[in-house]
Amino acid sequence: MARFEMHNAETATMGGENNADVFCEMGLMYATGRGCSVDLVAAHKWLNIAAIKGHDRAAELRADLAATMEKMQLVEALRAAREWMTVH
Numbered sequence: 001m002a003r004f005e006m007h008n009a010e011t012a013t014m015g016g017e018n019n020a021d022v023f024c025e026m027g028l029m030y031a032t033g034r035g036c037s038v039d040l041v042a043a044h045k046w047l048n049i050a051a052i053k054g055h056d057r058a059a060e061l062r063a064d065l066a067a068t069m070e071k072m073q074l075v076e077a078l079r080a081a082r083e084w085m086t087v088h
Contacts, residue, residue, distance in 0.1 A: 019053060020050045020053035020054055020055035020058065021050075021055065023046045023047070023049045023050035023053065023055070023058070024046070024047060024050040024055050024057065024058040024061070026042075026046035026050075027042075027043045027044070027045075027046035027047030027048075027050060027058060027061065027062070027065075028043070028047075028061070029043075030042040030043035030046065031043035031047075031061070031065060040065065040068070040069050040073055040077070041069075041073050041076050041077045041080065042077075042080075043065055043077075044062060044065050044066060044069065044073075044074065044077035044078075044081075045077045045080040045081045045084065047059075047061050047062035047065060048062055048077065048078065048081040049081050049084060049085065050062075052081075052085065
């Protein structure tokens with residue numbers, strides 16, 4: 001599986017179906033600590049963005065992850081996704 005660098009997701013445009021796959025992979029990377037430290041807030045952010053882009057599996061993973069997060073973590077993740085969507 002390919003390794004995704006943070007700058008790939010940060011600079012990706014909202015167009016294109018394959019970006020949802022990249023965002024989902026970023027979420028999985030942060031959720032599992034694959035190549036980085038586990039960061040549930042970042043994981044939820046990227047899974048949320050992938051789900052918004054129509055990635056069904058990301059929506060399922062996001063729901064599972066949200067069930068394990070504290071309320072403030074979830075608030076932070078939702079805010080980060082909203083900010084990213086506003087800029088991109």
